[in-house]
Amino acid sequence: MSEILSIILSFFIFFIFLCAPLNINKSKIFKFGSTYQIGIANLIINLNFLIIISLLPFKLISYLPFYFSALILISIFYFLNKKKILKFDKLILSYFFVLFFLISLDIAVKLNLGWDAKWFWYIKSLFFFQNYNFSYLSQYEFNSFHPHFGSYLWAFFRELSLNKFEYSGRIFYVFLYLASLFFLIDKFKENKTQNFIIIFLLLLITYNYKIFSGLQEILIFSVLVITTKLIFEYINQKINSYLFFIILCMNILLWIKAEGIAYFMIILIGLNFIKNFEFKKRLLFIFSSLGLILFKTLIYKYFKISLNDQPYFVEYILNLDLQTIIFKLKNIVIYGSFYSFKNIIFLIVPAIFFLNYKKLFKDEFNKIIFILFILNIGFIISAYMFREMEIVYSLRTTMDRIIFTSSGMYVFYLINFFKSKNYYKKYIL
Amino acid sequence: MKLKKYLKFKFVLLFLILFSFLYKINPIKNFSEIISYKLPKRLENIYGYCGGESIGYLKYIKKEFKLNANPEIINFDHTPPNLWSIYEAKFNNYKSDKKIILNYPGKKIQVNLASLGDNIFEFKDPYYFSTISNNINKIYSKKTDLKIDYLEFYKNNYSNNSNLIKKSKLGHMNLSNYKLEINLEEFEIEEKRLFIKIISNEIYDESSEIKLELENKLDINDYEVIHSHKNCYFLN
Numbered sequence: 001m002s003e004i005l006s007i008i009l010s011f012f013i014f015f016i017f018l019c020a021p022l023n024i025n026k027s028k029i030f031k032f033g034s035t036y037q038i039g040i041a042n043l044i045i046n047l048n049f050l051i052i053i054s055l056l057p058f059k060l061i062s063y064l065p066f067y068f069s070a071l072i073l074i075s076i077f078y079f080l081n082k083k084k085i086l087k088f089d090k091l092i093l094s095y096f097f098v099l100f101f102l103i104s105l106d107i108a109v110k111l112n113l114g115w116d117a118k119w120f121w122y123i124k125s126l127f128f129f130q131n132y133n134f135s136y137l138s139q140y141e142f143n144s145f146h147p148h149f150g151s152y153l154w155a156f157f158r159e160l161s162l163n164k165f166e167y168s169g170r171i172f173y174v175f176l177y178l179a180s181l182f183f184l185i186d187k188f189k190e191n192k193t194q195n196f197i198i199i200f201l202l203l204l205i206t207y208n209y210k211i212f213s214g215l216q217e218i219l220i221f222s223v224l225v226i227t228t229k230l231i232f233e234y235i236n237q238k239i240n241s242y243l244f245f246i247i248l249c250m251n252i253l254l255w256i257k258a259e260g261i262a263y264f265m266i267i268l269i270g271l272n273f274i275k276n277f278e279f280k281k282r283l284l285f286i287f288s289s290l291g292l293i294l295f296k297t298l299i300y301k302y303f304k305i306s307l308n309d310q311p312y313f314v315e316y317i318l319n320l321d322l323q324t325i326i327f328k329l330k331n332i333v334i335y336g337s338f339y340s341f342k343n344i345i346f347l348i349v350p351a352i353f354f355l356n357y358k359k360l361f362k363d364e365f366n367k368i369i370f371i372l373f374i375l376n377i378g379f380i381i382s383a384y385m386f387r388e389m390e391i392v393y394s395l396r397t398t399m400d401r402i403i404f405t406s407s408g409m410y411v412f413y414l415i416n417f418f419k420s421k422n423y424y425k426k427y428i429l
Numbered sequence: 430m431k432l433k434k435y436l437k438f439k440f441v442l443l444f445l446i447l448f449s450f451l452y453k454i455n456p457i458k459n460f461s462e463i464i465s466y467k468l469p470k471r472l473e474n475i476y477g478y479c480g481g482e483s484i485g486y487l488k489y490i491k492k493e494f495k496l497n498a499n500p501e502i503i504n505f506d507h508t509p510p511n512l513w514s515i516y517e518a519k520f521n522n523y524k525s526d527k528k529i530i531l532n533y534p535g536k537k538i539q540v541n542l543a544s545l546g547d548n549i550f551e552f553k554d555p556y557y558f559s560t561i562s563n564n565i566n567k568i569y570s571k572k573t574d575l576k577i578d579y580l581e582f583y584k585n586n587y588s589n590n591s592n593l594i595k596k597s598k599l600g601h602m603n604l605s606n607y608k609l610e611i612n613l614e615e616f617e618i619e620e621k622r623l624f625i626k627i628i629s630n631e632i633y634d635e636s637s638e639i640k641l642e643l644e645n646k647l648d649i650n651d652y653e654v655i656h657s658h659k660n661c662y663f664l665n
Binding site: 001003004102103105106108109110111112113114115117118119122123126127130132136139140165193194196197200201203204207208389390393 | 439440442443446447449450451453454455456458459460462463468471475476509512513516517518519521522585619620621622
C-alpha cells in the first residue's frame with residue numbers, strides 16, 4: 001500500500017513543478033495563455049534551472065529540499081493571493097491524475113530496465129542519487145556516450161519520492177509525457193469527448209512499457225511534442241515568449257541524449273524558414289541557439305568529456321564506397337518502412353503532406369512541419385549512413401527508437417490537421 | 430431516446446479506445462501484484478534469483494558481504510549488463526579483486542548452431558562467446574555422425590558480404606576426440622555475424638542439431654569460493 005501512496009504523492013510533487021515559478025493564475029507571459037500553457041512554461045523553466053543546477057559542484061541532497069520548498073512557498077503565495085485555487089480544468093486534471101496513476105502502476109509492476117538503461121543510464125542516475133556531482137560523474141567510463149540530464153531527473157525525483165525506489169524517479173517521465181499530450185488538446189476546449197478520444201488514441205498509439213524502461217527517448221519525444229505546439233503558437237501569434245520557450249525546449253534536447261543536437265539543429269534550421277520572421281528576432285534566435293551549443297561545449301571541455309563518443313569518424317565517412325552506400329541505403333529504407341508501420345504517426349505524416357499538397361507551402365505551419373520532416377529524414381539517413389557500425393545490427397537495435405522519438409514532432413500537426421479538416425465533426429461527433 | 434443518445438458513435442469510439450488502452454496496461458492485474466508482492470519479490474520474479482539476470486543473487490551478495498569495490502560480474506547467460514543492480518558510485522575508480530559468476534556451466538560451454546541451409550550455419554552471439562571462452566574445441570551432433578572435410582568460417586562486413594576468415598581441414602576424422610582449438614578472439618568479430626560452412630558430401634540441417642563445444646575461460650577451481658548458490662558463485 002505504501003507504494004500506491006508514494007505514486008499518488010509523487011503526482012502532487014511533480015504537479016508543484018507546473019505551479020511555480022510563474023503564477024499560473026495571473027501570468028501574462030502568453031497573451032492567450034491558458035493556465036495549462038503557463039503550467040507547461042513553468043515545467044520548461046524548472047527543467048532548465050535543473051540543467052544549470054545539475055552542473056554545479058553540490059550534492060543533490062544539499063539543495064533539493066531548498067529548491068522544492070521554494071517552489072511550494074511560491075505556489076502557496078500565489079494560492080493565498082487568489083480566491084480560486086487552480087484554474088486548471090478539474091475534469092482534465094482528474095484524467096491526468098488517473099492516467100498518471102495507471103501508467104505508473106504499470107511501471108512499478110513491470111520494472112524491467114532497457115538494455116542501455118542497465119548499461120549506463122541508471123548507473124549515471126546513481127551518481128546523483130548517491131550524492132556525487134557532475135564533476136565526479138565525468139570520471140565514469142560510459143559517461144561520454146550521452147549527456148546526463150535524463151539520468152539526473154531520474155535521481156532528482158527519486159530523491160523527492162516517499163519510498164525512494166528506483167522506479168519513483170522514472171515515473172517523472174510519465175508525468176512529462178502526459179503533460180506534453182495534454183498540452184496539445186489545451187486549445188480545443190469546446191468538446192471534451194473529442195479531447196479524450198484524442199488523448200486515449202495517442203496513448204494507445206504511443207504508449208508501451210518499453211519507452212519508460214529507463215531509456216531517454218520518451219523525454220526527447222515529449223519535449224518535441226511541446227516544442228511543435230509552441231512553434232504553432234509562435235507562427236500564429238508571433239509572441240516573443242513562445243520563441244523564448246522554444247529555445248528553452250531546444251536547450252533541454254541538448255542535454256538529454258547525443259542525438260538531441262540533431263533535433264536542436266533541425267528546429268534551428270526549420271524555424272529560419274518562417275515567413276516574416278523579423279531579422280532582429282531571427283538573429284537573436286540563431287545567436288542564442290548557438291550560444292547554448294557553445295555553453296555545452298565549454299562545459300564538456302571544462303570537465304574533459306569527449307564531445308563525440310559515438311561511432312562517427314571523418315576518415316570512415318570519406319572512405320565510404322558506392323557499394324556500401326547502396327547497401328546501407330537499401331537497409332535504411334527497409335527498416336525505416338518496417339518501423340514506420342509500427343509507429344503509425346510517422347507513416348501518416350507523409351500521407352497528410354500528400355493530401356494537403358495544395359496548402360503545403362501556403363500554410364506556414366504546414367510548411368515548417370514539412371521542412372522539419374525533410375530535415376528529420378535527412379538526419380535519420382545520415383545517422384546510419386555515416387555510422388561506423390554493422391548496419392543491420394544497428395538498424396535492428398535502434399531504428400524503432402529513432403522513429404518513435406522523431407514522431408514527437410508530428411503529433412500536434414496530426415491533431416491539428418484532423419481538427420482543421422473537421423474530421424471529428426464529420427465522422428465522429 | 431436516452432439510450433440512443435448514449436450510444437452515439439463518439440461514446441462508443443471513446444469506450445473502445447479506452448477499453449483497448451486499459452487492456453494494454455491491465456491495471457487490475459498491476460494493482461493486485463503491487464498489493465500482493467513487495468518490491469524485492471517483484472524484482473526477483475522479473476530478473477530471477479540465480480538464473481537469467483540473477484539480480485536476486487547479486488542483491489543478496491551486496492547485502493551479506495562488505496564489498497570494497499564494484500565486483501566484476503560474469504554471466505554465462507547472455508543478458509543485458511547487470512552491475513547496475515549493485516552499483517556503488519563511490520567505487521567508480523576502484524578495481525575489484527572479487528568476481529560474481531552467474532549461471533556457471535562448467536568448464537565447457539555448449540552452443541547450438543542455427544542452420545541457414547546448404548550446410549551453412551550461423552554461430553549466434555559470437556562476440557559474447559568470445560568474451561567467455563578461449564577456443565572452439567569441438568563440433569558435434571548427438572543425432573548423427575558428422576563427416577566433415579573442411580570447416581570454413583566467414584564473417585560479414587559492413588556491406589553484408591561474407592569474408593572467409595579461416596578454413597580448417599578435418600578430413601572425416603573422428604570428431605568426438607578431435608580438438609579443433611580455434612581461437613574466437615583471433616576472428617575480431619565485434620558486432621559482426623559469424624557463419625560456419627561445413628564442406629561435406631553429407632547434407633546437414635536444423636534436424637542434425639549440430640553444436641559447438643567451447644572451452645570456458647574461467648575455471649572456478651582457480652579461485653576461492655566465498656559463497657555459492659546453485660551455479661552462482663561469489664569468488665575471491
